[in-house]
Amino acid sequence: MLTRRRWRRDRSSPLVYLGALVVTIAFSFPLYWMFLTSVKHRDEVFADPPLFFTARPTLDPYRRLVESTNFLTYLSNSIVVAFGATLLAVSVSTLAAYSLTRMRFPGSEKVARTLLFAYTLAPIVIVVPLYGLFRDVGLTNSRLGLVLAYASFGVPFSMWLLRSFFQGIPVSYEEAAMVDGATRAQAVRRVVVPLAAPGVIATSMFTLILAWNDFIFAKILIADDGLKTLPVGLADLFNSNIIDWPMIMAAAVLTALPVLVSYLFLQRYLVAGWGAGGVVG
Amino acid sequence: MLTTNRTTTGRAPGSLAGPGGPAARSRRRVPQSVWGFLLVLPSLALVTGVVLYPLAYLLWLSVHSKLPFGSRLNFTGLENFQEILSAPEFWRSVWLSVVYAVGSVGLQTVLGIAVALLLHQRFVGRGAIRMISMIPYVLPTIVVTLVWRWLLDVNYGPAEYAARLVGLTDRAVGWMTPGKIMLTLILVSTWTFFPFVMISILARLQTINPSLWEAGMVDGAGAWRRFWHITLPQLRSVLLTLILLRIMFMFTKFDVVFLFAGTGALGENVETLPVLTYIRTFGEGDLGGGAVMALFMFALLGTVSLIYLRSLWREERT
Structure with a gap:
């Protein structure tokens, strides 16, 4: 010292x-x-x-993984579900964030608060009743059900994050474009969208990570082995009789790789989102 | 910690839809307020359907009979509450959750401050280290738990080898034994979740005026005293919020606990409230009991987040 x-x-x-x-x-x-x-x-x-x-x-462990387990099925399920959920969550929350920063309607403040409140809930609290509800409407054991669950769980955070990015874009830019004769839609497309792009990328990253990493929703909502995502599939591999450590680690490498690579490339967006998003994680 | 840019906060750009604006050109325009609501509707529908409505259903479940999903449930009033609140295993799991939450948040905070202070210094390779230290946060929980179980393996793990090498013990440490599993779980959770605390503290550190430290140096204060009397008071409010929220989140954390030690012989030693809730609801098919425990966590989460959000909103409005 x-x-x-x-x-x-x-x-x-x-x-x-x-x-x-x-x-x-x-x-x-x-x-x-x-x-x-x-x-x-x-x-x-x-x-x-x-x-x-x-x-x-x-590379033998990788060969064993691909040949003797359902790894590729889990992988494709994870890809479908994570991208589906991200697309849905980010598109609906972009609309919401735009509205909440640019437009006023009776109760808009309340909506923002409700969404933010939903964002602090823990998955374990929701998953107990959600299983029952999804079961009644036939959304258990379906990838669509998972997409809906992840998207909805991602929306409050996405919306909150995008809201702070939108707040950083001065309304005067759009006003200027509209004074120059652009319609509102044009102003949004040419002015707001390019400026909001980093925020949309950061938000997509967060939702993608949330959906890719989740264990509990997939564990509870999916029963068919053919519909399982990577985290649940890997947990099953680990819990089966004899642990083949090299193969388990190969599976871990392949599961971590997509998030690691995107993290390395999109790090600065992620950090920006981290700063804007507050303290929940 | 909230670096919200406030250039447009909460201000509706009235001129956009005003009579003099370009909007006036087209007739029969949908009023702006309707548009505003329509744009929020899809998000609201998703959150209502998958998050808010289930909460109401949870409340309903908690006052109905303890049967698995799919059975006809009968109204039982507060029976489930009575049963759960008087069950020793419930209170044991609450206690384990408290130990886990307080232990890991304590470590996360201490480490978070230490590494944030380190990364606040200027040195070669700072960016790279900042990048590396945030990796655990993006790793899937299943990967973290599998890798750590392998690292801590009693026969072939490098952690046992390192302990022997340093001379800590001549026998195996036994990280994955009933007596040590909670401690091990806390350490692994700290490794996983500390980056978030670190980055929040670092963000706050960067907003502290350097002249404060310079003044301290001129006055002859050593590094420790500068930290204690200058840095820490500046971090106080950020730390309070962080600790409060992190404890709440660790208290309700399911996946790390369950995946690392929740199944098998060790499970009983880390049967925190979320794990017990899972076992009750989906293992034993006791819906009513599981619902009561989920509600208990909801009440806790809800209270803390309302306090937090309230202060956040007040801060944002000013």
Whole structure:
């Protein structure tokens, strides 16, 4: 700590770098271990002491995963459900956010509050009655049911996030376009949409992650193995008789990859959303 | 923590639809207020159908007989409440939830402050570290729990190896044993959820005027005293909100707990309220009982979020 006293703007103490090193290891080693296990040779996986590299990399666990399990079915279900839910949630909440920042109607304040309140509810509270309701209308054991559940659960947060992005776009821009003869629809399309794009991307990311990562809704609403999404499918693989760790880790790698890649590419949008979204997560 | 840009907050652009505006050109226009409502309608319908209506149904379920879905349910009044509130397993799960929530939020807060302070310094590679430390937040819970179970494996996990190497213990630590599972769960949950706390604190740190620290340095205050007397008071309100909300969310967290240790022999040691609710409702088919526990969590969540949202709204209006 004493070194900190002489801390200058452009030079950092070794303590800072030590801390940085610890943080880096703590957050990247688990990912490294996951990947390493998934390409390790069978004999290396159960070595004692553990091997921190592999001399005989193999893709065999991935082959086993694809050939001997329903992984590809789970994957396609996850893709369909996550994209469906995102499309639905983001389009309806974009309309709502535009309305709530640009238009006034009796009770608009109440609507915004109700939506925001819904956003603080925990899935476990909702899923108990939702199962019964979906069962009555035939939405259990259906991907449409999952899409509706994720979209509805995503809407309050999406709406809240987009609302703050829309608030950042001065209304005067649209007014200027309309003074120049544009209709409202044109003004929205040419002025608001391009400016709101980062917000829409961030919101889509959040909804996609929510739907891709969810376990509880899929676990409760889906019974057919052919309709399960990745999280539930993976949990089943793990709970089945003998645990094939390299194969489980291969499944984990493939499940994490889409979110990791999009996170790396869209990081700055995500961080912007994080800042705008408040403290719920 | 809310970096809402307030350029247009709550102001309806009256001129857009005003008589002098371009809108006046076309006749028979749908009034702006109707449009405003129509645009909100799809969102409202989804949220009502899937979130708000189920809440009402939950209330109904809680006063009906304890049978699985699909049976004819009879009105039983407050019987379910009576039964649940006097069941020791209910209070045990409430206690476990409190331990889990307070323990993990405590750790998340301490770590969140520490790493936020670290990332507030200027150093080479800061951006990369910030990126890495936020990864757990986007990882699917199932991936987090599977990877950690493998890392902590008693026979082949590198965590046991590291503990032996450091000389912490000559026998196995046994992370996944009944006695340690709650602690392990708290540590893993902290790893997963701390980025959110960290990023919120970092955002607040960046708004603190640097001259405050400079003044402290001129006065000869050391790093620790500067933190204690300058930084911490500035973080106070953000920390209070964060801790309150995080405790509420960890209290009602289901997936990490269930996936990491909820099934099998260890389950009993981490049977928090959300897990017990799940088992009651879907395992034992006791709808009424499950509904009462879900309502209990709803009441808790609802109260805290109303307090929070109220302050948020007041802040936004000013």
